[in-house]
Amino acid sequence: MRPSLNGSPFAERAAAQSLPMAPGGLATALSRLCCHWLLTALDTQGSNDFGPFPIMQRLVNVARQKPLAFTAARNRTPLVLNFARYLATMKALVYRDKDRIALQDRPKPELSSPTDAIIKITKTTICGTDLHILKGDVATCKPGTILGHEGEGIVGEVGSAVTRFKPGDRVLISCISSCAKCEYCRRGMYSHCTSGGWILGNTIDGTQAEYTRVPHADSSLHAIPGAVDMGAMVMLSDIFPTALECGVQNGKVCPGSTVAIVGSGPVGLAALLTAQMYSPATIVVLDKDPKRLEVAKKLGATETINNSSEDAALAKVNEITGGKGFDTVIEAVGVPATFELCQKMLAPGGVLANVGVHGVPVKLHLDQLWAKNIAITTRLVDAGVTPMLINQVAAGKLRPVDLVTHRFKLEEGEEAYRTFSRAGETGALKVLIETGPNTIH
The missing domain is CATH 3.40.50.720 (NAD(P)-binding Rossmann-like Domain)
Structure with a gap:
């Protein structure tokens, strides 16, 4: 069956963004139809029947497996241009200025080092440190930065030097990025890594977005066992x-x-x-x-x-x-x-x-x-105990979900911040922000 357009979040977002289509009568109609088919196909699993348009299936496969490569596709037909334009953007919570945060469309991150990984965020959360940033207390975090240093998700793309993870793996993102090679990392002081430490949502874009780039992926990500519910694993990122x-x-x-x-x-x-x-x-x-x-x-x-x-x-x-x-x-x-x-x-x-x-x-x-x-x-967290905590959760001996009091969609991120910052009134402990389904788009 050809995929239906009804209920497709991708089709809805394409319509909301008013993506320009190829000009001119029949070409316009076909371009719109093909874009809708592509968007809807990405909402489904498995193959789709595109009848006389097998190229559509190839585009879907490329978009699923290598969205960044698809974005840069040389075959720049109006259809590819329109769909690439859609694939190249994401929603993100951005620090604008003191006491100001905004949900914005931002370019999706790309690999900038062979040790990087691109992660499709499924869940993130807000930390007290994020509130300190909004108060202007963290001089290293500049306006325009995507906030967040906690997250769980699906690996979308990895650099050539990444050996421990592959696209499709479920992962927990550590709040601390570590190279595992410098003087401090070799002493177990990962928070003082000379090329890492607390950088996500601070000196580089963070996790409160649909996608994020994780430096030093092999030593800054943790595999989530298949039997473990990803419901609140994000609590193991930091607190x-x-x-x-x-x-x-x-x-x-x-x-x-x-x-x-x-x-x-x-x-x-x-x-x-x-x-x-x-x-x-x-x-x-x-x-x-x-x-x-x-x-x-x-x-x-x-x-x-x-x-x-x-x-x-x-x-x-x-x-x-x-x-x-x-x-x-x-x-x-x-x-x-x-x-x-x-x-x-x-x-x-x-x-x-x-x-x-x-x-x-x-x-x-x-x-x-x-x-x-x-x-x-005193101590700044190094997150060296994260594997042990994951094992405790897998064994049913630790329930991080017990600290979750509120849940929001990414589009409700500003309300999530208001709720978390007024914990005395709202009773908030940890607020969970969901960014979408556990699939790569």
């Missing part, structure tokens, strides 16, 4: 590695230890979930939001404390710990008040693992801490 590496591992959480997590936002709750992998005796979560404390309790917190009053919170800490304090305190907010509170909650020999991003100086009470053998750790 779960951040919580595990910067909070749980830096904090030396271990079997039988006592843990406090100050802040029950997405990263704090991810720390709660990953801390349970190490079987501590107690995990106490502190926050000022009663609703978030309810979520923490449902996700496994032994106790919760509302720290709206610091004195009352510290009294409860002393009650729970017998006046000893906690072996590990994870700061997951990033403001001076919570950093000071954390210093008052530590047991002798304890570790304060700072995860929150601080924008202003904080007080360090060394006069009170030095004699207690306290360690304070």
